[in-house]
Amino acid sequence: MSERAAPFYCPYCGDEDIRPDGEHHGQWRCGACTRVWTLKYVGLGRPSLDQEVAR
Incomplete structure (x- = not known):
């Protein structure tokens, strides 16, 4: 099993x-x-139901 993934940047300002x-x-x-x-x-x-109908 691999390690848990970590975020690469802030979701608010985008800084790393x-x-x-x-x-x-x-x-x-x-x-x-x-x-x-x-x-x-x-x-x-x-x-979603919309995606299933589109297939």
Whole structure:
């Protein structure tokens, strides 16, 4: 099994100076804009009904 993927840039300002932050897994801090956010994998989604009809 491979390591968990990490984000490459801040979703707010686009800067690449991000680091893990906080006590819980998935919390990140941007060094440029100082925002802190949580990254969480939810899962795979099912195709919507519109996409199934288009096939």
